Amino acid sequence: xxxxxxxxxxxxxxxxxxxxxxxxxxxxxxxxxxxxxxxxxxxxxxxxxxxxxxxxxxxxxxxxxxxxxxxxxxxxxxxxxxxxxxxxxxxxxxxxxxxxxxxxxxxxxxxxxxxxxxxxxxxxxxxxxxxxxxxxxxxxxxxxx
Numbered sequence: 001x002x003x004x005x006x007x008x009x010x011x012x013x014x015x016x017x018x019x020x021x022x023x024x025x026x027x028x029x030x031x032x033x034x035x036x037x038x039x040x041x042x043x044x045x046x047x048x049x050x051x052x053x054x055x056x057x058x059x060x061x062x063x064x065x066x067x068x069x070x071x072x073x074x075x076x077x078x079x080x081x082x083x084x085x086x087x088x089x090x091x092x093x094x095x096x097x098x099x100x101x102x103x104x105x106x107x108x109x110x111x112x113x114x115x116x117x118x119x120x121x122x123x124x125x126x127x128x129x130x131x132x133x134x135x136x137x138x139x140x141x142x143x144x145x
Contacts, residue, residue: 018114019126022133026125034120071095096141108137112145 012018017037023029069077071092090096100108115130137143 012110012113012117017119018110018117019120020111020114020129020133023120023123023125023129026128028123029125029129032120032123032125034123034126090140093140093142097143100137100141101143108143108145 017034019035023032072080112134115134120126134145137145
């Protein structure tokens with residue numbers, strides 16, 4: 001799913017199929033009936049060629065992090081010999097809520113709207129991906145989604 005592009009109404013753009021990228025790694029993700037209109041576009045092959053395996057997107061920089069590194073300033077993180085483990089930044093719910101809930105608010109709103117849109121709701125991969133990702137936003141960041 002792309003990052004949010006504001007519309008006049010703030011809603012999803014009509015006629016656009018919003019697909020959470022995580023659903024494509026679910027079993028049967030590409031087989032969802034609602035994706036029929038993008039078949040023949042070479043979506044799966046193009047994604048594979050562009051290294052579409054999103055499991056490589058979040059790269060762990062260190063195997064462990066110094067205690068309290070989730071509270072470090074950006075300058076301290078940047079000057080560290082090894083960047084703290086990515087997951088350590090999400091150990092602080094307030095930090096997660098501020099970063100994800102504020103800085104990426106429009107993206108989160110678009111994702112939540114896409115997960116509530118009927119276009120893909122009959123697809124198990126879509127429902128599973130949305131359930132997992134919205135659950136992470138609730139459980140890890142304390143967001144009300």
